[in-house]
Each structure stands twice: as C-alpha cells, then as structure tokens.
Amino acid sequence: MSVVAVGTGAWATEVVARYPGEAARVGPDTAGVHVQLETGWFQAHEDFDIVLTGSNRDAVEGRTEANGSGALSFTPDEPLAAGKYAVKVEENASGASEGNVIDSWSFTVEAPSSLAANSSGGASAHSGSSILLVARDGTRDSYLAEVLRAEGYTSFDTATPEQVSGELLADRAVVILGAMSSTGPHISDIRAWVLGGGDLVTMKPQGELAELAGLQPTGETLENAYLQIDTDAQPGAGLTAEAMQFKGDALLYSSGSVSQTAATLLPSAESRGQYPALTLTDVGDGGGRVAAFSYDLATSVMYTRQGDPAAAGSERDGSPPIRPNDLFMGSNGEPDPLDLSRIGTPQADEQMRLLSNVLEELHGSTSPLPRFWYLPHGENAAIVMAADDHATKDGTRTFLQRMVSAAPDDCDVAQWECPQASVWLDPSTPLSPEDAEHYSDLGFDLGVHVSTQCADWTPESLADAFTRHMLAFRARYPDLPDQKGHRLHCIAYSNWLGLPKEDQKWGIRIDMDYYNWPPSWIDGRPGYMTGSALPMRFSDETGRMLDVFQQESHLVNETWNGSTAAIEELIDAAEDERGYYGAFGTHFDFSDNFDQQLMDIATRRGVPMISARQLLDFTDGRQASNFENVRANADGGLAFDIDVDPLAQGLLWGMLPVDSGDETLESLTADGNPVDYDLRLIKGVRYALFEADDAHYEARYR
Template identity: 25%
Template sequence: MRIGILSDGPDLSAYLAEIFNTWGLVLYEMVGQDLISEMDPEDMPVVVCPASQGSHSLVDYARRGGTVICFLPEGPLAEAAGLAYEGEKDVPLRLRITAYQASGIAGERFPIVGRANNYSPAPGVQVLGYFSYTDRYEGESVGVTETPVGQGRIVAFAFDLALCVLLLRQGDPNLAEVIPEGTGCARPSSLAINIGPSDSGWVPFADLLSRLFVDTVRRYLPGPVPLLSHLPGMAPGILLYSGDEDNADVASNDAEFECVAAAGGRMNLYIIPNRTKSTVSDVERYRVQHDVGPHPNLRPLDGCSISERLTEFERQIRMFQDQFDTPARSLRNHCTAWAGYLEPVEVMEKLGVGMDGNYFSGTYGYGREDAPYAAFGGAMPMRFCWPDGRVLNVFQQHTQLADDIMFGTADYSYRLSPQVFVAVLDRIFTDIETRFHTPFGVCIHPGNWVRFSRPQGRELLRQANERRFPIWSFDQWLTFWEARDTWRFNGMTRQGCRLQFALEGERSHDALCLAIPAKDSKTSLVEIKLDGERAEWQTVRRYGEDLALVPVPLRKTAISVSVMYGSSAKLVLTTQDFTEK
C-alpha cells in the first residue's frame, strides 16, 4: 500500500512530498499521469493531485474506489467533484474546519493566502470546511469538500494548500528587498505575507495547515498507518537553543554555556568570523559541550546589490569554516540581514549548510505583534522551496523568540519583565505540550545574557526541564532531522488485524521513534514485532490520538515491522485458556 503524488511538473508535488516527510508519513511515491489509468486502488488507496493537474483518468481511478485529494480542481475533476467554478477569491481568507477536529486547532482559523477559488457545490457534496473573509461578513464559500464518485471519492481543497504553506512559512516573493522604513536592511521578517488581522500568532498555523493535509490523507487510508515521530524519544515538545555572539567576550559566552549545560542542554553559538573575540582554542573548548556556526554580518553592505551581499555571505561562511576547521551546519545572520527571497538559501545549499535560523517570528518594522508564531506561523523544520516547485536541501527552522526583541530596552523591544514572561512562556509551553508538539526556537545572546536576559533565559531552561522538553542546539536538531529524513515505509500490507511493512533507512539515531496508532476502529494495539522480536512501547497522546512510540533499533538499515490489533477482552481470555492448559 502506498500513497501516490501525481507529478507531471512544473508543480508543487515535491513540496507536498516534503510535507509528508515533515510529519513522518513516509509512504508515498511520485506517479506520472500515464500510470493512473492502470492504478489499483487496493495498492494505492489515495492519490494526491497538485494544483493545475488533473485528468479523466483520475476521475476513473476514483470511480474504481480510489480517493483523489486535489487542490483548485478544474475541468473533469471539478465536474466529478460537483464543484462549479465561480471565479477566483480574494486573499487573505480564513479557513474554518467544521467536519472534524483539525490537529492542534481549538477554535482558531487557518489564514489562507496564495490562490483560492469560489466554487458552488452541487447537492450531495459534503462540506468539510468553509472560507470566510477577514474583514467582511458576506462572502462565505466552501473551503474543503468531499464528494462520493463511483466507489471512491474526490476530496477538494478550494485553495492551493502547498503554495499557501510555502508562502506563509517563507513569505511573499513580491516583498523581496522591500525594507520597512527605518529598519536598515532587508530581512526575512519583512517578507511575511499579509494574512490580515493578526488573530493567529499564538498558533503555528502554517504547520498545522500542512498537518491538516497529512491527516486528511490518513483519514482515507484503510486502517491506521504509522508515522515517523517528529520529536526525539517520548518528548512532547523540544526547546531549540541558540545565541548570537555579536561582540560578546569569552566570559559572557562561558556564563551562558555553563547555565545551559547545567540544565542538561546544548546550544548553538553563532559567531561573526571576522569580529569574534573567541580564539581557535576557545571554540575548541566550546565544542566539547555545545555547537558553533557562522553568524555572517551583511550589515556593512546595506544598500549593495543582492549579488554583492551573496558573495560576502559565502565568503564569511567559508571564513568561519577555515578559521575554526569545522563545517558550518546551521547558521543565522547578524541582524538577520538577508538578500532577495531564497537566494541566500541557494548559497547555503551549495556550501552544505543544512539549516537556516534566520526567520524570526514577529512583525518588526510593520507591526507590534509579539506572539510566538506571528508573521510566519512556522515552527517545524521543512526544506525551502521556490514557488516554481524547486526544493532546496536546506531546512528552514523558524526562531520564535529573541531576547533583544522580547526583553531588551530598545524601542523595538516588547520589554517583557521576567515576571510577565513566566506566564507567557507557561502558555506557550502548555500549548506545545498539549496541542502543537512543535519545536520552540530561541536566540539568547551571551552579551544580553550577562546584561539583562539571564532571568528569562533561566526560566526557559527551567520550564523546558519541568515539561521534559529536551534542550537541543540547532546543529543537534539538524543531525536528528537528517537521520530521520533517510527512513521510509516500504511494502506495507494489511491482512485482517495485522499490518506489516519494512522500515528502511540509511542513518540510525538513538532518539528516532515510530509512532503507531494505538487504536483501530473497535480494536486496540496488542503486539508490535521488530524483526520478529516483541517490542515494548509507550503510549502517548498527540493531537487527540493515542500513539504507541517505539524506538527504532540502532545500527540497522532495514527492519521488518509487524503490528497486531485485537480486542483486549479476547486477549485476556486467550491468556487464561493458555494458563489453564
């Protein structure tokens, strides 16, 4: 059993695949249009069709019992889905899911940007969610629909979900090099696309929207399907800790390092190579407990061309690597100075930098929103992608909090006292632990740590420990994410109550777990076997679903997994029978 992603490029099929990777539904395969007509819905129960694709053969596949999940359907697909096209819809919109619980959402609406259509549904079309405008009462229309077609169905999103997630997470390409007055340089924060009134900044809306897509696919698969857990071990959340060195002296670095290590954590220090006071031997010492990465300073080139800034960006990354004889794994720029749209990411990809930390939440220069997911709604690491569908092999990890912005004295700061921050952080971490299960990325500068942000920094560490969130550096997180990225579910079959598949990957990681649904309609999980051996699991609740977490065995590249569901009453009886004999 596999999930098909129709790929007849140029389209966002690779970004849809990246969404599957992000949430660990690594059971998909790219398929060409020509294969659809012979596709057996038993082998491939769901086919995902990117926007601007579609054909008669997809409609036939639905009639034969398959589920087609599509975006902005046109022509025969729209006709079979019972949707009459009535023009494009103005964005931004809000999407309200009405038919089922959307993971992580408790009454909030999804901001929708990019392309959306007005459809009028024929009788028999089930509406799963509605669009509304952010500034008007009138104009509600269908946002997500399900239509029975023959023995199968068509599930249609009235917007381009992949493009929407991309634009929310990465910002609007039309805003590249637009610099808000008085802010000095181009920054990712200035790229944030207009989502209308900011009612969603307390929710990682872009990521929960991508999760909504994954859950939609899962709903139409026959029976429960495992995921690769996106968090280390049994953790319900994770704190990603970093600090930009700027002009800090070695003693300030050591003061913060010591505190993070004492809390059982590890942090990244981002260093400006031609400005640092840390010597080669200091950095060697830092790296025993922590990680270092470059902090390229593009500010002296404010006003220079994109290509001049990119050349300097590359030069400083190389300088960092040469100076400290260590690869640049993740990075953040000084003042998050940027160039163009994704051009700096192209440079990172070329140099093998695996993770970017430049996208700060917040609305610096054009608003005063300090909610943790304001502006981008992103928290999960996902690869960057050009709007034409070209995915870049660099993970975009948003940073939700910076000490100068939240606790500093500058006019742009929100100036939260330590007392106020205790309650704010409690809200953020409660939501992560119980609803979102997404990372929380922070930048606490060592120079600020010794001047004003130590109390709030210690509070971050304390609350993370209290909730059993691991405290990891960005590099450490990247290593986990790169290892996880190599694993796939192959040859999945279901016979009665037994689900079997091969778990295949290239890189082991001791925190990598399988997340197996603990329930299958009326039955429960009774046994998990890895390579024929019974495995222990721990049941956790994630997004309202009970999941059994099982560590992926180390030093193996292929593991046969067998999962058995049954009625627990029956199981007790069987044990009794066995004892009596």
C-alpha cells in the same frame, strides 16, 4: 600546511583556510573553491592561481579572483558535476607551464538528491508505497512532497501526470493530485481508479475532476482570505477552530448534499462563509472517495512560511535594513499579509495537519497508515538554543560552561539528553581555538556569524561577505567541523531567496534568519511569524526546493525584553490540548540574561535544549527513514518493516493509528517481541507511539 617562499621579493605565504576542506563532501551548488592566504601578501590576482581538475584529470574551466582581504576564489564556468576534484594553489609562473604549488588537496561533489520524492522511489518508480503524489514538473505541486515529509509520511512515490496509468494506480490506497495537475488526459485514469474504490486528495479540481468530487465551480475566486475547520467531526476534530489565513487563490464551488464540508472559506476572519474549503465525497459503488481542497495547499504553506514574494526587497517596518519580517508586513496603509491576531496559531502547521487527518481518514478504509513522530523520543517540544556572539569578551565560554554544568551525569549528547546549543561568532570574538575545539568535542555547534555590516546586500556583496567571514573563521578555528547552520548579522534579507541560495553554496543547510521582530510590531504576542514550528526546506516560486531548511527563531531576546511569557506560552501550546508541536528557535547575544531564562524554564519543564545542527541531523535522519513492505494481514492486522537512518537511530518514534474501521489495536510486536507503546490523541486521531527500530513489525487489531 607548509610555508613556501614565493616571488622574487622572497615573500613567504601559505594557505590558512580552505573551502571546501580536505576530503569534504559538498553539494552540486557549491560556491566554488576559496582559500585564505596569510596576511602580509599583495597582488594575489597576479601572483597566485587556483587550479581545479576533475577525476578525468582535465582542468575545470573557470576564473580565479582575489579580494582585498587575501581571499582567493575560483568560480567554475559551469556547475561542478558529481565526482572527485583535486585542487592546487600555485604561484603564477613567469613563462613556465606550472608554478610553485603552495597547497593541494581534494574534495568530492555529491550528486543532487531528488527532493520531489523520498529515497524509496523516484518519479514513476514503484517502491511498494500505498501513497502516490502526482505533481507536474516545474510547479508548486512538488512542494507537497516536503509537506508529506514534514508530517512524517516519508514513504511515498511521485509521478508526473504524463506517467499516470491504470497500472501505476492499481494498488494505491491514496493518490494526491496537485493543483497544477488537475486537468489533462490522466484524469480519465484517475476517474476510473476512484470509481473502482480508490481514495483521492485533490487541490482546486476542475472540469470532470470537480464533477467527480461533487463540486460545481461558480467561476469566482477568493484570494488571500481565511478558512475555518469544522472541528466537530473528522478530519477536523482536534485542530484549531479559529479562522486561519490561506495564501493564494481559492476556487469558489457549490457542493451537493452528498458532500461533507470539512472546512469553509471566509472572506474575513469575522465573517461567515458559504463556500467549501475542503469537502469529502463518496463516489460510485466501489467505495471510492474524493477529498477536495478548493485552494492550493502547497502554495498556502509555502507563502505562509516564507512571506510574500511581492514584498521582497521592500523596506516596510521603517527600520533598515530590509529583514524577513518585512515580507509579512503591509505598505502604504495596506493591511499586513500576516494577520497578527492569528500569530498565536501555527497556521501552516495546522493546515498540513488537516491534510494528515484527511490521509488517515481515507487510508483507514484500506488499512491503518503509519507515520513518524515530529521529534525524538515522542517529545512535544524542543528549544533550539542559538546565540549570535558579536565579539563579547567572554559570552560564549560563560554560556557554554553553564550548559556543561547543567548537564545530567552520564547524559548522551546523541540522544538529546545533554543541554546543547549553536553559537555563531564574529571572527574577532576572543574565544581561543583551544576552547572552541574543547566545546566542539562536547557536541556544541560553533560557526561564523556572517555580517554585511547591517546593510542591505546584492547577490555579489553577499557572496563577498560569506567569503570573507567563512574563510576568516576557518583560519582562526581550523579544527572545527564544517558549519551547517547560520543566521546573518542583523538578519539583513534583501530578497526572497538570495540568502538561502548563498547558504547552500557554503554547505549551510539550516537557516534561522526568520525571527519575530520588531517588538513594536509583535506587540507582546507570542507565536509563529512563519506559521510553523517545523523545519522545512525553502522553495522557489516554481516549487523547486533548496536543500536548506528554514527554522523560525520564535523566541528573540530583543522582542521580549526580559519577559518569559513567550517561552512559557509556546511550551504550553505544544503540550496542552492545542497540540502545536515543534522546535522553537531562539536568538540571544549575551547582552542580557535571556539565555539563562531559557535554560531555567527548559530545565524545569523537561524540554530538550538542542543545537541547530542536532535538529538538522535528526530531520535528515527522519526523512531518510522509511516504512517498507506495509501490508494488511489476512486476519485484518498490519505488517511492516522500518528502516531507520543512522542519523535517527535511537531517536525516532513511529505512529500507528489505534482504530481501524470497527477494530482497535490490540498488540504490536517487533521481530516477534512485544513492543510497548503510548496511547495519545493527536489532532483528534488516536495513535500508538512507539520507539522505531530496524525491525519487522506486526500490529494486531480486534
């Protein structure tokens, strides 16, 4: 970037940091255009301007403002449409039509992606998938799409209730009907389809849908209580037998003798229940079945993960600032929304896996239903090594050098073979740009640790903090890749979604601010504050998802104070019969040896150590991969194609049920060549796990 003399006082200034950067590709919710001018200048709001033009060469309407640190920001009046944009930073011209241009570049705004459906089909489109999700617009029903993706079902279609027709239902094996879509004219088509042999999963059925499911509403509800799964039979076999919390309200039904009760509602963890949480019912003579959840699974998973929206902005642990853990704590003597005696169970994940078992149970009557495994190479667990460097003298360099030294010879970073980590640094951290670029070239993920000075924030003050820190970091380390992960200093969390919304504006797509703290509350209990070990997108209360993944920080150095119990316990739970699979986020800040303890245990137990960016890339790649042209063969086998996204190449594993009716998987081929597979019992269901490649597969059952 050139230095151009500007102004009558012969001040010289230059742009030392930009957002978005040269040739960057950003989402439609971008924060606008920001630049950092070199220090020593003044009156930026009078002397400089940012001019933004679209591909049609028309100027974008908006305002340019400056703050006291030398950051200049352009905010468009309307969100930027998809397309290419040119930026000029100008010295304001006195009476001239144009000023002196001190910098110029371009970037691209990408079109928003549909998060309600996968890439193989949009609303009412038919991709050939056997699963159809019916979700009413503007409701939490659409969050069920994120549940399906997290569980490895990436190939499905979505439709609104108004788009449901007999033609759309004709060749579906399973339809999932959201809680907000359980009434309306479309139910007559759903009913006819089930009576003809279709299999339906429904949430909180009402009216004729409840009757179809063999349920009689009592007119009463149960709110924010418990459920217990019957683990003696499918679909509950292999899941936890402990009582789990559900969020939202459940409708209380009486069920007939023809229905199987797979889970029961409980008023409290210690009580006995008489009302079903999940039933399976055979319907008609055509072989149709209805699986009915009496509560809204989407609401339960969302609120279990993100906490109670009613608690947002409330200081509940007595230790300012407001943090994510406050969303899981009671106030004024009320019980905590999170029952800490259940923190050792990933309650959101187990409820999602109950849905997966239901899908396999129902779909299995037609043909086996393939899906993708949670982590690369069939791994049960991974540790997301994530550090916050508060300007330590040599913490980052020492830590990363230790990871380099621990790497096996000739390991492949892209294949999760080398120890990797994310480090978010205070801009004043004394890590040289040369060292930062060196470690970035080795695959390590470096970014800024944005700070509000441990203070509660407003949307305006949070935006200002991001602008200052992001640009200061870019000015110091101009050659590092764009930042994709983040954790705010002191995890200040002043409202329910304000931080991930600000993340999204800056292209940050994985957020690790939810972490298990304070120690006095956790009280030595390893576990899952959010009920999950999976990255899933944030959602607002209407079900509109942000393209930002929430990843819990389960293993926090301040909480465990030198103890390794939590590290060992979470790995044990992922690898033993409990099957609590997933990625475990960490926090350390080089104030103790917690990072060394994590490394020692992960190395000894063969658990991959990864960066937040690696987890994000794999998750994106997994969700963009698909099973295509899935069909039963004439001999009772199964044929399908797999399209693996480039981000998941060499990493992705498929899952194929071993049992199909009275037959068992005998062989699997890819493009005619035999495929090796591992046989595993996953949540009570036998699967063959295999490396997924771009190929045509044939599965033979006998």
